[in-house]
Structures are given as structure tokens and as C-alpha cells.
Amino acid sequence: MQRLLLKLAIAATMSTVASLWAGDADLLTGKWSVKKVNDEGQTYTQTIEIKKDKFVFQMLGADNRVVIHAEGELKLEKLGLFNSARFVHIRGGDSPSNLDDVDDEYVSIYALDGETLTLASNFDKQRDQKPSLDVYHRVNSSAPAS
Numbered sequence: 001m002q003r004l005l006l007k008l009a010i011a012a013t014m015s016t017v018a019s020l021w022a023g024d025a026d027l028l029t030g031k032w033s034v035k036k037v038n039d040e041g042q043t044y045t046q047t048i049e050i051k052k053d054k055f056v057f058q059m060l061g062a063d064n065r066v067v068i069h070a071e072g073e074l075k076l077e078k079l080g081l082f083n084s085a086r087f088v089h090i091r092g093g094d095s096p097s098n099l100d101d102v103d104d105e106y107v108s109i110y111a112l113d114g115e116t117l118t119l120a121s122n123f124d125k126q127r128d129q130k131p132s133l134d135v136y137h138r139v140n141s142s143a144p145a146s
Contacts, residue, residue: 029051033045033047034135036134044060047060047139048136053073055073055074055087069093070099072091083110083112084108090102090106116138118135119136
């Protein structure tokens with residue numbers, strides 16, 4: 001009887017955790033933005049727009065012109081205690097009309113706190129880009145991005 005109660009308790013807990021984690025997809029929906037500075041001191045903005053299981057990533061120069069555009073599928077997964085976002089089936093280029101297949105996938109650990117999305121990126125394997133921890137803020141759709 002105790003084993004049955006323990007199994008039921010574990011099942012109920014896992015069900016609750018799974019439903020909370022599954023709700024992240026809805027909470028992540030929208031556009032997120034972070035301003036950064038590169039090694040040469042130039043400012044740029046990165047945005048991620050998420051709709052269901054799709055994403056659009058853009059890097060914008062100081063003049064707000066698109067430097068990099070990428071889009072693909074987003075898969076949310078649990079890695080132990082961490083929430084991960086897998087960016088797969090990526091197509092990228094210098095504009096939305098000039099995209100090529102990217103033969104890679106990216107896994108980032110994320111934390112979601114209201115209007116803030118924290119992404120730990122480029123830790124999944126050796127890459128040309130340095131690992132980074134970026135704090136994105138939700139872009140209000142009724143106001144221009146700052």
C-alpha cells in the first residue's frame with residue numbers, strides 16, 4: 001500500500017512539473033530583445049521571436065539594420081533540473097529573403113521570470129562564438145523596441 005501511495009505521489013508530482021514546464025511554450029510566446037556590445041565596442045541588438053514551436057532570431061546593427069537573420073524550430077526540454085531550448089532545422093543568412101540551411105543545432109539553458117528571459121548560450125559544444133549569458137526583455141507589441 002505504501003509503495004502504491006509513493007508511486008501515486010511521484011506520478012502526481014511529475015504531472016504537475018510537466019504541465020508547468022509545458023506552459024513555458026505559452027509564456028515564451030512573443031518577441032524578446034537584448035542590447036549588447038561586441039569586442040570592438042560596437043552596440044547591437046539581438047531579438048528572438050517565438051510562436052509555438054518556431055523561432056526567428058535577428059541580430060541588428062546600431063542602425064537597426066538586420067545583420068543576421070535565422071529561423072527554425074524550437075523544442076523545449078528538461079535537462080535534469082534545467083530548462084533547455086533546442087534550436088533545430090535552422091535556416092540563416094543576412095536577410096529573411098536570403099537563407100541557407102544551417103547544419104547545426106543549438107541548445108541553450110533558459111530561465112523565465114515574468115517579462116525576463118535569461119539564456120545561457122554556446123555552452124553546448126565548442127563554437128566560434130564565446131559562451132554568453134543574456135537577459136532578454138519582452139518587447140511590448142504596442143510600443144517600439146528600445
